[in-house]
Amino acid sequence: MRILHFSDPHIPTPLSHVPLVKWLGKRAIGGANLILGRYRLFADAAEKLAALARFTAEQRVDLVICTGDYTALGLTHEYEEAVRTARPLMNAPHGYINVPGNHDYYLADALREERFRTYFKTTLTSDLPESQVDGPWPLVRLIGEDIAVIAVNSSRPNPQPWRSSGKIPENQLAQLQKLSEDHRLVDRRVFVITHHAPMRANGKKDNRLHGLTNADQLLLVCSEFHRALILCGHVHQCYHVIDKTTGQAIFCAGSVSLEGKEGLWLFDIQGDEIKATKGRLNGRHYELSSEIKLTNQAYPC
Ligand SMILES: [Fe+2]
Structure with a gap:
């Protein structure tokens, strides 16, 4: 089974599409931030996702996971563009699972x-719908005989x-x-x-203005599973780390499109x-770089 994990594409759309009434408060600052640099850093995100779709097909990926931040300002026209751009990635044999950023x-x-x-309705089906206690979350997908993906939502308006x-x-x-004790x-x-x-x-831990405020609780709960891995994004750096307290393995995909x-x-x-193999962009193509082997007993780097 082969799983691709990417995150934080931040697909840009023309700022002229933003309705005037939406340019208030934080969006005015976010818009200025886009103009001043962010827009340039993510300018080729749509082309890069097209390259990622080609890479996914070449590598015969079975399942694609995205850990959010498709947009910059969370606006309707950005969602339209996000779904259009991500759609070619949703055709893997075992589908596509995602969370919002x-x-x-x-x-x-x-x-x-x-x-x-x-906008992402078709990606939000769960194999254990009785577990969905907060909208579609937690969303559980049973993949083949040996794998399960559980999506929980950490994002909220700020x-x-x-x-x-x-x-x-x-x-x-x-x-x-409860799912950590579920026989399925x-x-x-x-x-x-x-x-x-x-x-x-x-x-x-990340700082309180940027990080996951209940990270300790998440790590503790995940360590109750026999052998769980946490996949995330938000920090625009691709890395792997193990929590020394719980032994929990964490993989952050960084950003798939940050220049x-x-x-x-x-x-x-x-x-x-x-x-687990890291991937990177080389010119117009994604390629594989360094790899890590994890066993059932431990998570050596
Ligand atoms: Fe984020």
Whole structure:
């Protein structure tokens, strides 16, 4: 089984498409940020996702996972573009699983109008619908005989311009805890996916304005699974780290489209062994670079 994980494409759209009434508060600052640099850094995101779709087909990927931040400002026309651009990635044999990022819920209107659930509706089916206690979350997908993916949502609107932190709601975490004891998952390799990184590459927690505010709780719950891996994004750096306290393995895919720092993870799962290989962009093509082998007993780097 081969799984591709990417994150944070931040697909740009023309700022002239933003209705005047939406240029208030944090979006005015976010728009200025786009003009001043972000727009340039993600300018080729759509072309890069097209290259990623070609890479996915070439590598015979079975399942594609995206950990959010398709947009910059969480607006309707950005969602339209995001779905259009990501659609070629949704055709893998075992489908496509995703969660929203904080930019997709930029302000309360994105959440109030359920934009993520509306535009990504076809990707939000769960094999265990009775576990969905907070909208579609946690969303569980049983992949083949040996793998399960559980998606929990850490993103929320952050009206303060300086804040982009996340939190997994208590009811989702409680349900995740229940799933760790569910007989249907006990023999499966579990991938828990969410947008915010519970830990940075240096093994330290992210700060309270940018990080996952209940990272400790997530790490603790995930360590209750027999052998779970956490996949995330938000931090625009592709890395792998192990939490020393819980032994929990974390893979952050960084951004698939950030100029000069494009990254992704490719996981090959065979029995108890997982090979995790980093990917990068070389010219107009993604390619594989360094690899890590994980066993059932431990997660050596
Ligand atoms: Fe983010």
